[in-house]
Amino acid sequence: MQQARAGDLDAYAVLVRRHAQMAVRTAALLxxxxxxxxxxxxxxxxxxxxxxxxxxxxxxxPWLLRIVANEAHNLHRSGVRRGARExxxxxxPSYAGQADPAMAAETAELDRRVLAAVxxxxxxxxxxxxxxxxxxxxxxxxxxxxxxxxxxxKSRLSRGLAALRRTLTDEGLQPDxxxxxxG
Amino acid sequence: MADLWTDERxxxxxxxxxxxxxxxxxxxxxxTVLARLADEPAPAVDGRWAAVRRLADRVLxxxxxxxxxxxxVLVGLVTAVVLVVSPVGATVAEWFGFHGVEVHRDDGPPxxxxxxxxxxxxxxxxxxxxALVDFAPRVPAELGDPDQVTVSADRKLLSMSWGTGSExxxxxxxxxxxxxxxxxxxxxxxxxxxGPHDGLWLPTPHEVALLDGDREVLLPPRLAAQxxxxxxxxVTYRLExxxxxxxxxxxxxxxx
Numbered sequence: 001m002q003q004a005r006a007g008d009l010d011a012y013a014v015l016v017r018r019h020a021q022m023a024v025r026t027a028a029l030l031x032x033x034x035x036x037x038x039x040x041x042x043x044x045x046x047x048x049x050x051x052x053x054x055x056x057x058x059x060x061x062p063w064l065l066r067i068v069a070n071e072a073h074n075l076h077r078s079g080v081r082r083g084a085r086e087x088x089x090x091x092x093p094s095y096a097g098q099a100d101p102a103m104a105a106e107t108a109e110l111d112r113r114v115l116a117a118v119x120x121x122x123x124x125x126x127x128x129x130x131x132x133x134x135x136x137x138x139x140x141x142x143x144x145x146x147x148x149x150x151x152x153x154k155s156r157l158s159r160g161l162a163a164l165r166r167t168l169t170d171e172g173l174q175p176d177x178x179x180x181x182x183g
Numbered sequence: 184m185a186d187l188w189t190d191e192r193x194x195x196x197x198x199x200x201x202x203x204x205x206x207x208x209x210x211x212x213x214x215t216v217l218a219r220l221a222d223e224p225a226p227a228v229d230g231r232w233a234a235v236r237r238l239a240d241r242v243l244x245x246x247x248x249x250x251x252x253x254x255x256v257l258v259g260l261v262t263a264v265v266l267v268v269s270p271v272g273a274t275v276a277e278w279f280g281f282h283g284v285e286v287h288r289d290d291g292p293p294x295x296x297x298x299x300x301x302x303x304x305x306x307x308x309x310x311x312x313x314a315l316v317d318f319a320p321r322v323p324a325e326l327g328d329p330d331q332v333t334v335s336a337d338r339k340l341l342s343m344s345w346g347t348g349s350e351x352x353x354x355x356x357x358x359x360x361x362x363x364x365x366x367x368x369x370x371x372x373x374x375x376x377x378g379p380h381d382g383l384w385l386p387t388p389h390e391v392a393l394l395d396g397d398r399e400v401l402l403p404p405r406l407a408a409q410x411x412x413x414x415x416x417x418v419t420y421r422l423e424x425x426x427x428x429x430x431x432x433x434x435x436x437x438x439x
Contacts, residue, residue, distance in 0.1 A: 009217050012220070148417070151317070151318035151416070161194075165188040169187075175187050
């Protein structure tokens with residue numbers, strides 16, 4: 001970290017490689033979809049330029065992911081890349097199944113429905129649920145990444161889970177992935 | 184059938200879906216980033232940012248030295264940027280921003296009259312209020328459970344109070360990142376520390392109004408008693424009551 005801050009690009013490359021996977025996941029799941037690569041690249045360049053602002057002793061990962069989250073957010077707002085919204089993970093039926101062609105069809109379907117439900121949440125709840133559960137950050141990291149107080153993270157999480165439960169139940173989806181048969 | 188989705192099962196399904204979502208690291212990512220940075224100077228560790236911090240620190244020192252109450256001390260980004268683009272004397276001296284609270288200096292004669300501290304109004308239990316707001320409300324151990332608790336109609340401001348009449352103590356708390364905003368016009372104020380946090384002590388009666396994000400008045404101005412303001416963990420606190428500065432700080436530091 002110290003070396004990277006002193007302008008040692010090799011040291012920064014080590015940081016980049018260590019955190020690249022999480023950065024890409026964050027960008028993709030926060031909604032950058034197919035633009036995740038651009039978002040992460042931009043975020044990593046900005047992060048390097050901002051290293052001087054990084055507080056000694058703070059955790060690098062949430063700090064970096066916050067920049068990634070901001071970039072993903074900016075992407076949504078820019079009209080230049082219209083269409084990125086439609087390519088968001090949860091909205092593209094083919095996306096969730098891509099990882100492993102051998103994945104059981106029901107599993108892929110469950111994932112697709114769950115991700116679609118997350119993306120149907122109001123923005124504030126969607127971001128918190130995505131960070132805490134899809135990305136498996138802890139509450140403190142989630143608070144840092146989204147720049148909200150920790151108490152806010154807690155309350156949005158419980159509201160987000162409640163909303164998801166309602167949506168999934170209304171859709172007749174059971175926790176084992178089976179459908180409730182109507183009529 | 185309706186409640187088969189327990190929190191545990193829901194969390195598990197979310198985690199699994201997150202893990203299975205494809206997010207391949209693009210080949211050559213690190214190299215591409217490094218290539219873009221190859222011609223960059225080293226990160227500006229001791230550049231503008233550090234200079235801003237030092238400037239803010241100097242202003243703070245100067246302000247404390249002169250007991251100049253009206254100087255903004257926030258070392259936060261927004262204020263720090265303001266410091267850079269404006270002559271220190273002008274902007275900073277006129278304005279004090281405190282995460283949802285604006286304090287303005289009023290050089291006119293101090294307001295006359297006896298301030299009254301309105302009780303919160305007892306429409307909610309603490310647990311009910313907790314469920315309504317976006318942050319975790321805290322209670323000062325020094326005062327114990329509040330007698331009255333309420334939450335504003337927009338659910339952004341939580342107020343609690345202890346006692347009645349001239350003995351009333353009131354604590355307002357709200358997410359410092361959102362409106363509403365208290366607007367205060369004061370003739371005297373001191374910088375204090377609440378634990379490790381910066382605070383502002385307003386020792387004399389002053390006007391306070393509550394505005395929403397569009398600066399519309401939500402509550403008309405009233406004459407407020409001694410007040411301690413501080414910002415902690417993303418939440419802005421405003422403690423008002425018939426106490427000394429030392430007592431107010433003791434109460435503030437006992438938040439649980």
